[in-house]
Amino acid sequence: GQSLEQPSEVTAVEGAIVQINCTYQTSGFYGLSWYQQHDGGAPTFLSYNGLDGLEETGRFSSFLSRSDSYGYLLLQELQMKDSASYFCAVRDEYSGAGSYQLTFGKGTKLSVIP
Amino acid sequence: NAGVTQTPKFQVLKTGQSMTLQCAQDMNHEYMSWYRQDPGMGLRLIHYSVGAGITDQGEVPNGYNVSRSTTEDFPLRLLSAAPSQTSVYFCASSYSTARYGYTFGSGTRLTVV
Numbered sequence: 001g002q003s004l005e006q007p008s009e010v011t012a013v014e015g016a017i018v019q020i021n022c023t024y025q026t027s028g029f030y031g032l033s034w035y036q037q038h039d040g041g042a043p044t045f046l047s048y049n050g051l052d053g054l055e056e057t058g059r060f061s062s063f064l065s066r067s068d069s070y071g072y073l074l075l076q077e078l079q080m081k082d083s084a085s086y087f088c089a090v091r092d093e094y095s096g097a098g099s100y101q102l103t104f105g106k107g108t109k110l111s112v113i114p
Numbered sequence: 115n116a117g118v119t120q121t122p123k124f125q126v127l128k129t130g131q132s133m134t135l136q137c138a139q140d141m142n143h144e145y146m147s148w149y150r151q152d153p154g155m156g157l158r159l160i161h162y163s164v165g166a167g168i169t170d171q172g173e174v175p176n177g178y179n180v181s182r183s184t185t186e187d188f189p190l191r192l193l194s195a196a197p198s199q200t201s202v203y204f205c206a207s208s209y210s211t212a213r214y215g216y217t218f219g220s221g222t223r224l225t226v227v
Contacts, residue, residue, distance in 0.1 A: 035216075100145075106155060
């Protein structure tokens with residue numbers, strides 16, 4: 001089966017940097033993704049790591065270490081609008097039939113304070 | 115380009131009633147999925163499809179049916195609603211290549227009384 005662990009809540013100050021960690025256990029692994037969800041909204045795709053290393057997209061970066069089954073999302077220059085829930089998700093071979101699906105963590109609620 | 119369109123946005127059902135949640139995408143995505151989201155539980159996969167005519171069960175399929183007769187549409191049917199199915203339901207679609215991520219619909223908030 002698949003399982004993902006991420007902190008349930010994180011609080012950070014506006015303008016600061018915050019890191020949200022994700023560890024996973026899965027029978028097959030084809031990449032780690034991150035999604036952002038504001039209260040009452042739909043999840044939106046932020047980033048994808050298929051290989052080890054750092055991917056940067058503006059103020060957001062995501063890192064993957066496949067040997068450690070670990071990744072993180074790094075948010076820089078935090079803004080109030082970054083207050084949201086952040087989900088890591090692994091792409092794995094869900095049914096063993098070559099069809100890949102996303103399994104999500106339970107999410108990290110980020111609160112940005114002035 | 116509408117993306118992923120879900121209807122209805124809100125629904126209240128009585129226990130035992132059936133209904134269909136609609137999902138349509140106009141991006142020619144091969145993959146479509148249904149997730150439910152409950153407080154503290156994250157997003158859990160109900161059913162998914164990797165192309166027209168192909169569907170399979172996810173983590174929590176009981177009480178739900180799906181079909182995929184066209185690339186665009188992927189309806190979710192609740193057979194006999196139960197209070198445990200009170201949740202927010204999201205439809206999502208993607209290309210088979212993971213790099214582009216999933217596009218989610220705006221969700222259906224379902225209450226079963």
